[in-house]
Amino acid sequence: MxxxxxxxxxxxxxxxDCDAHINDPRAIWSEYxxxxxxxxxxxxxxxxxxxxxxxxxxxxxxxxxxxFSTYNPICIAGPQMNKKLLxxxxxxxxxxxxxxxxxxQGAYDPHARIRDMDLMGIDQVxxxxxxxxxxxxxxxxxxxxxxxxxxxxxWASDFCKQVPDRLFPAGWLPxxxxxxxxxxxxxxxxxxxxxxxxxxxxxxxxxPNQIFPGPRNxxxxxxxxxxxxxxxxxxxxxxxxxxPALPSxxxxxxxxxxxxxxxxxxxxxxxKMVDGQTLSFVFEAMTWLAQVxxxxxxxxxxxxxxxxxESNAGWLxxxxxxxxxxxxxxxxxxxxxxxxLPSEAFAQQCYIAFESDEEPVFHEWDRFENLAVWSSDAxxxxxxxxxxxxxxxxxxxxxxxxxxxxxxGNARRMYGIEPKTFVSEEVTDMPRPDWxxxxxxxxxxxxxxxxxxxxxxxxxxxxxxxxPRMIMAAIRSY
Amino acid sequence: xxxxxxxxxxxxxxxxxxxxxVAARGNGATRYAFxxxxxxxxxxxPTTIWTDYLDRDYRTLARSVFWYEEVDGIITAILNGKPxxxxxxxxxxxxxxxxxxxxxxxxxxxxxxxxxxxxPGASDPKARLRDMDALGIDQAVLxxxxxxxxxxxxxxxxxxxxxxxxxxxxxxxxxxxxxxxLIPVAVLPLQDVxxxxxxxxxxxxxxxxxxxxxxxxYARKFxxxxxxxxxxxxxxxxxxxxxxxxxxxxxxxxxxxxHPSPGSTxxxxxxTGSYIERVAAPLRTGHYLAESVAPTMDNxxxxxxxxxxxxMERFPNLRFAMHHSGASWVTLTLEKAETYLxxxxxxxxxxxxxxHVFAKRSPLVTFNSWESSVARMPDTLSNIAxxxxxxxxxxxxxxxxxxxxxxKWKVPDEIVAGYMGGNVAxxxxxxx
Numbered sequence: 001m002x003x004x005x006x007x008x009x010x011x012x013x014x015x016x017d018c019d020a021h022i023n024d025p026r027a028i029w030s031e032y033x034x035x036x037x038x039x040x041x042x043x044x045x046x047x048x049x050x051x052x053x054x055x056x057x058x059x060x061x062x063x064x065x066x067x068f069s070t071y072n073p074i075c076i077a078g079p080q081m082n083k084k085l086l087x088x089x090x091x092x093x094x095x096x097x098x099x100x101x102x103x104x105q106g107a108y109d110p111h112a113r114i115r116d117m118d119l120m121g122i123d124q125v126x127x128x129x130x131x132x133x134x135x136x137x138x139x140x141x142x143x144x145x146x147x148x149x150x151x152x153x154x155w156a157s158d159f160c161k162q163v164p165d166r167l168f169p170a171g172w173l174p175x176x177x178x179x180x181x182x183x184x185x186x187x188x189x190x191x192x193x194x195x196x197x198x199x200x201x202x203x204x205x206x207x208p209n210q211i212f213p214g215p216r217n218x219x220x221x222x223x224x225x226x227x228x229x230x231x232x233x234x235x236x237x238x239x240x241x242x243x244p245a246l247p248s249x250x251x252x253x254x255x256x257x258x259x260x261x262x263x264x265x266x267x268x269x270x271x272k273m274v275d276g277q278t279l280s281f282v283f284e285a286m287t288w289l290a291q292v293x294x295x296x297x298x299x300x301x302x303x304x305x306x307x308x309x310e311s312n313a314g315w316l317x318x319x320x321x322x323x324x325x326x327x328x329x330x331x332x333x334x335x336x337x338x339x340x341l342p343s344e345a346f347a348q349q350c351y352i353a354f355e356s357d358e359e360p361v362f363h364e365w366d367r368f369e370n371l372a373v374w375s376s377d378a379x380x381x382x383x384x385x386x387x388x389x390x391x392x393x394x395x396x397x398x399x400x401x402x403x404x405x406x407x408x409g410n411a412r413r414m415y416g417i418e419p420k421t422f423v424s425e426e427v428t429d430m431p432r433p434d435w436x437x438x439x440x441x442x443x444x445x446x447x448x449x450x451x452x453x454x455x456x457x458x459x460x461x462x463x464x465x466x467x468p469r470m471i472m473a474a475i476r477s478y
Numbered sequence: 479x480x481x482x483x484x485x486x487x488x489x490x491x492x493x494x495x496x497x498x499x500v501a502a503r504g505n506g507a508t509r510y511a512f513x514x515x516x517x518x519x520x521x522x523x524p525t526t527i528w529t530d531y532l533d534r535d536y537r538t539l540a541r542s543v544f545w546y547e548e549v550d551g552i553i554t555a556i557l558n559g560k561p562x563x564x565x566x567x568x569x570x571x572x573x574x575x576x577x578x579x580x581x582x583x584x585x586x587x588x589x590x591x592x593x594x595x596x597x598p599g600a601s602d603p604k605a606r607l608r609d610m611d612a613l614g615i616d617q618a619v620l621x622x623x624x625x626x627x628x629x630x631x632x633x634x635x636x637x638x639x640x641x642x643x644x645x646x647x648x649x650x651x652x653x654x655x656x657x658x659x660l661i662p663v664a665v666l667p668l669q670d671v672x673x674x675x676x677x678x679x680x681x682x683x684x685x686x687x688x689x690x691x692x693x694x695x696y697a698r699k700f701x702x703x704x705x706x707x708x709x710x711x712x713x714x715x716x717x718x719x720x721x722x723x724x725x726x727x728x729x730x731x732x733x734x735x736x737h738p739s740p741g742s743t744x745x746x747x748x749x750t751g752s753y754i755e756r757v758a759a760p761l762r763t764g765h766y767l768a769e770s771v772a773p774t775m776d777n778x779x780x781x782x783x784x785x786x787x788x789x790m791e792r793f794p795n796l797r798f799a800m801h802h803s804g805a806s807w808v809t810l811t812l813e814k815a816e817t818y819l820x821x822x823x824x825x826x827x828x829x830x831x832x833x834h835v836f837a838k839r840s841p842l843v844t845f846n847s848w849e850s851s852v853a854r855m856p857d858t859l860s861n862i863a864x865x866x867x868x869x870x871x872x873x874x875x876x877x878x879x880x881x882x883x884x885x886k887w888k889v890p891d892e893i894v895a896g897y898m899g900g901n902v903a904x905x906x907x908x909x910x
Contacts (some may be wrong), residue, residue, distance in 0.1 A: 083821055090823035142757075207760070209760055260695075264779050266718070275818040276820050282778075286774070290771045291757075291758045319774075322873070328582035329572070358813075452828065453829065
């Protein structure tokens with residue numbers, strides 16, 4: 001998140017944002033769904049005016065349809081927003097007009113997006129959906145999954161065609177069926193998509209590692225093996241995109257390992273929640289990568305290109321080093337033949353996304369120089385701009401050539417996209433309405449807010465005595 | 479008139495005479511210009527814990543609650559009256575196979591269909607001291623293995639209490655072989671807070687400096703791990719029920735050693751490892767793989783929960799250390815907690831800058847020999863990171879490997895000395 005100490009930042013390289021979001025717009029359902037899939041999708045994943053229904057029975061937060069009690073956290077972190085300001089805004093009791101002002105329209109409108117990108121120092125971007133990542137893996141109906149994936153991909157393609165040298169779409173896959181996924185990957189390749197997304201969770205008992213046939217994994221010729229081979233054949237990057245672990249439907253077994261973070265919290269008397277958003281992304285990525293690196297998976301798919309999105313990157317060096325050791329230790333027990341160390345296989349086939357404030361990545365920039373790709377995560381509430389990333393990198397002594405690779409060069413190499421620079425200098429003065437908190441006031445307020453016990457606040461919220469609606473507002477499950 | 483009871487002072491620890499680094503005094507090994515203290519060393523529990531150390535009244539009952547033995551390479555493991563999942567897929571006991579000088583390739587070349595003898599130093603203190611001499615390790619903090627992986631899953635709290643007493647009796651005697659060099663860590667029956675408090679007071683009185691706490695979920699209603707039902711849900715260590723335990727650790731100046739276990743054999747909803755093994759099964763890797771990431775995740779959950787529960791603020795004098803998960807995840811975990819605490823505006827009584835609170839508290843975090851991140855971030859880790867060998871587990875290493883990593887990145891000598899022993903000595907109150 002940008003601060004302006006030291007004056008505006010300048011850059012002379014093109015920034016590629018490999019992971020920024022739209023807020024699943026109503027048009028996917030209303031305009032892009034093909035008629036033959038409409039009834040099936042209605043029963044599987046359907047967005048109405050004020051709610052979204054999963055599998056015909058579970059009401060979930062489903063993108064544009066949802067009205068939040070405060071600002072919309074999916075569309076909030078645009079230009080010059082930061083976590084202190086967001087906390088202040090949450091406590092203001094926003095009017096409908098103020099909420100509307102804070103909902104960045106670039107989450108729905110490509111031209112509004114470009115205006116924000118200019119302010120955030122982003123030349124090119126890969127756009128990724130939001131609540132679909134959470135709920136769609138739970139869709140049971142295979143035909144509906146297929147129809148909805150087609151609709152999303154057609155919408156995303158049209159969205160990006162509005163500004164084709166700056167906006168790039170990430171594809172969505174009907175992983176409920178390996179065969180439909182293969183077909184969709186081939187269609188996406190023809191449409192010019194560079195990446196398609198997979199979330200590594202166990203929704204419906206189908207963790208995406210089921211490449212071997214089995215009672216739950218698929219028949220001899222119809223397992224996830226077909227999917228990874230299609231990725232190889234099309235050259236589309238397999239983008240593993242994680243999400244906060246909030247089960248869309250009840251399950252006796254964990255769907256995402258991140259659920260254990262939330263389970264550590266307690267809404268009982270004296271207890272509090274522990275926000276699963278903190279590390280759920282990281283845990284889903286670690287769980288996936290441990291399997292990929294230790295099993296020889298990448299040797300089975302040597303042409304596969306894989307990217308790990310929205311999961312931070314600071315944890316990677318230790319994990320690679322540990323996996324290298326374990327790889328040697330289990331040489332005689334590993335079933336799939338593999339000659340490459342996990343760190344070598346990763347370097348040859350994988351990329352990992354990092355965020356603007358990841359100081360551990362900048363301290364070890366030489367380890368990440370050729371494999372890390374920057375992401376803004378805009379407009380999600382923890383999103384940021386490239387200016388702050390450049391500031392952190394400068395402070396950590398990351399050479400300029402490495403900054404250029406980390407902030408754009410690596411992503412473009414992964415996707416085979418030509419660099420184009422549209423913005424070179426940070427704009428520090430942005431007009432705001434009168435009610436908008438002033439930066440100096442926010443800083444003063446934040447100094448007290450950040451250290452409550454030093455200012456005599458020692459009472460935790462007693463959730464058991466609150467209006468349940470307030471509890472739900474506090475949980476803010478997105 | 480109520481009787482006034484005289485408040486008991488916390489037990490005094492016996493002063494240990496200041497000594498030179500033990501290994502520097504000879505025993506045939508070269509050694510280092512500073513004391514080397516291994517902050518993450520393990521034992522492999524022998525059956526004598528059950529046969530000799532367990533209270534007689536519990537010997538029959540405990541055999542069906544938690545029992546582990548290996549005879550001629552054949553393992554019997556019982557947990558809660560049922561056969562327990564074994565620690566390894568092959569016949570190699572990877573929890574006790576490593577010996578000084580062994581490289582990962584040596585262990586990788588072993589025949590997995592054949593049972594191999596474990597390192598005697600895993601359960602025999604004389605053999606352990608010989609290995610420490612060979613490695614140049616002056617002192618070692620000793621953690622359990624079976625009591626790390628299986629014991630938290632014991633359902634009967636009374637038997638868990640008896641088993642904790644037995645383990646603590648055995649590890650105490652083990653360490654008496656060289657009290658200056660072998661630092662025992664006691665286990666607590668966290669299944670029950672009252673029993674844990676009693677055992678904590680008992681071991682503190684006996685002279686233990688530290689207790690082992692695994693960051694996992696502990697069942698309150700036995701047989702149920704249901705996460706969303708308040709009446710049955712399992713408790714993590716940040717649960718308010720455990721507050722008296724933290725208070726007592728503070729009071730007794732006992733270090734709470736947060737030490738995860740892979741969890742590969744455990745039930746769903748207990749820790750991250752069981753999920754990893756379940757979802758990974760279709761990939762047919764051929765061996766367990768939770769050990770690669772689960773310990774980091776389990777410790778990270780607890781540190782996150784500590785941030786959200788203002789734990790470090792509410793127990794400002796508590797000494798806690800996080801072991802066996804590397805150290806490089808700490809910065810990211812604190813940063814993520816900070817971000818979401820700011821974004822969660824309803825939380826009013828918690829510091830929104832957990833990095834600052836953590837830095838002020840400076841808890842200990844152990845790191846692995848191969849962990850270059852520790853060498854690259856001395857500005858944030860110099861006072862808190864402590865080297866751990868993982869002896870005698872298969873991924874163990876000696877101090878030389880750690881020093882190679884640190885020297886490669888030109889870490890200043892005084893920071894190296896802190897990493898390799900100074901920090902843990904200060905934290906555990908050991909003489910340097």
